[in-house]
Amino acid sequence: MSIKGLAAKVFARYIHQKNQKWIQNPVAAQDQVFKDLLQKASTTQFGIDHKFDTVLTHEDFVNQVPVRDYEGLKCYVDQVVKGEENILWPGKPLYFAKTSGTTSGAKYIPLTKESMPYHIEAARNAILNYIHETGKTDFVDGKMIFLQGSPELTEKNGIKLGRLSGIVAHFVPNYLQKNRLPSWETNCIEDWETKVDAIVEETYHQNMTVISGIPSWVQMYFEKLKDKAQQPVGDLFKNFNLFIYGGVNYEPYRAKFENLIGRKVDSIELFPASEGFFAYQDSQKEKGMLLLLNSGIFYEFIKADEFFTENPKRLTIKEVEVGVNYVLIISTNAGLWAYNIGDTIAFTSTKPYRVVVTGRIKHYISAFGEHVIGKEVETALQNALSGTNISVNEFTVAPQINPISGLPYHEWLIEFDHEPEDLEAFAQKIDLEMRQQNVYYDDLIKGHVLRTIVITKVTKNGFQDYMKSIGKLGGQNKLPRLSNDRKIADWFHNI
Structure with missing residues (x-):
């Protein structure tokens, strides 16, 4: 020593x-x-x-x-x-x-x-x-x-x-x-x-x-x-x-x-x-x-x-x-x-x-009274990734209140490092974990108020591009894990 x-x-x-x-x-x-x-x-x-x-x-x-x-x-x-x-x-x-x-x-x-x-x-x-x-x-x-x-x-x-x-x-x-x-x-x-x-x-x-x-x-x-x-x-x-x-x-x-x-x-x-x-x-x-x-x-x-x-x-x-x-x-x-x-x-x-x-x-989703918080989405994703070779670089979640068709849902925007072979099956896995994390969310799924989550894939470095576009790339700036509006989600859909 x-x-x-x-x-x-x-x-x-x-x-x-x-x-x-x-x-x-x-x-x-x-x-x-x-x-x-x-x-x-x-x-x-x-x-x-x-x-x-x-x-x-x-x-x-x-x-x-x-x-x-x-x-x-x-x-x-x-x-x-x-x-x-x-x-x-x-x-x-x-x-x-x-x-x-x-x-x-x-x-x-x-x-x-x-x-x-x-x-x-x-x-x-x-x-x-x-x-x-x-x-x-x-x-x-x-x-x-x-x-x-x-x-x-x-x-x-x-x-x-x-x-x-x-x-x-x-x-x-x-x-x-x-x-x-x-x-x-x-x-x-x-x-x-x-x-x-x-x-x-x-x-x-x-x-x-x-x-x-x-x-x-x-x-x-x-x-x-x-x-x-x-x-x-x-x-x-x-x-x-x-x-x-x-x-x-x-x-x-x-x-x-x-x-x-x-x-x-x-x-x-x-x-x-x-x-x-x-x-x-x-x-x-x-x-x-x-x-x-x-x-x-x-x-x-x-x-x-x-x-x-x-x-x-x-x-x-x-x-x-x-x-x-x-x-x-x-x-x-x-x-x-x-x-x-x-x-x-x-x-x-x-x-x-x-x-x-x-x-x-201020960072939560409660568009339907579910009051989902950051810890819950992080834990749900972590549990869904466990035992798989899937890896995620970054993600955020937003509510979709007015979909083109079907029931409303939570949209997960995910930048994968290693993608799942079956995206829909992985979405179902996250959704089940979310229902374990939040009883109100579970009730909304059971009551057919919400459908299960929808995953939107974000291209490599997409979140970096987003943070750069709003002047918050690097330093102490952090991407919100979830939002009760669609500002971030709409940015990705509009590029």
Whole structure:
């Protein structure tokens, strides 16, 4: 073991022991975060408007601070963007993470001197936790690549702004800089396809041991590597043994990745967002990611099937149950208050608190009252693929309410890597799995309200072409797994 590996192992043990204090006392940890956030923000404009000085309990907080999304908080954020101080959090943010919005155009998510360290520590601790659990350290001596957005930042009223992954690139510790790829110049390339080509050239002859990024974009990188090398990625990078990912469920990609790599590699799942770093995979044996309860974020949870009712109950960590689909609500040391980030999660464990991301509250299909969510379509496809040689690059699902003939149906647009010999039989298999996943969907099929799913084949790189057409190719952008409208589906039918 190298000196670097030995040091990593010692540090990993220290961090593991330190984290046990809040892991073993989760409710107390969240109570303390709650008190700290309110106390520090009590003299801000938001704190004064919502009488933080009178909030003593979670019930008080619920009564005085309604759940908001970006649109609901925008009047405050706009003041911060103008350069005003002490609006959502004391002082000014260090950065804005700029993301694409829906109705509001660009979204500016604040990152403060208090919140920024937690983004860095969480990513670091995920790797250290892996080292502590497995004892594996060889990868620290090789090259590591993080497929991310450009680190070039602009400025708005004295506050730097850019993509979250680009901002984080400025905080890579010195001891990792020598091992880190791609180069700064390559990372600054805006066009994603050009960037991936440059990354391939830079990494082709390197000793790559860790590769990180959103699976759909890492897949593009792997495919280009395999084409160039005419061998599996795992043969080209013989010491590559750790894949770190976040943003989307890896399971639909796993078989494809193992084919591209040529063997299995360990993986670590992360749950980062511009609004905060919420969880990371803390065990190679247990399902789910450890929810970070001591990281400047106070969590609330609303049952997804109650979210659109008039007064849905806001739960704290001590009130959640395993297996229930919740909308995640956060209050943070970046000045987001009772903020709906749009993600839905479910707990796989409460000792410790581990979660899986189940989808987006806005990304669902309920054209007929079925309320199908992302996790259900991903699980149905994964189960249908099991035991077959069929593989899928990418997919999305949309409702077809007004077919030319016959009953309405769910249309699955799938880009296959290896197609099924019998497309109709494969569609039937997915449909049966969907009926297992969602009882309302099953009732609609039984009641002859819907017919079984219809698969539309998407040509190779079709989804990349779609993302490029809407200006969201690469970076942290993700294709929605499902939509309650036909915008994506119609794009493919109209090209």
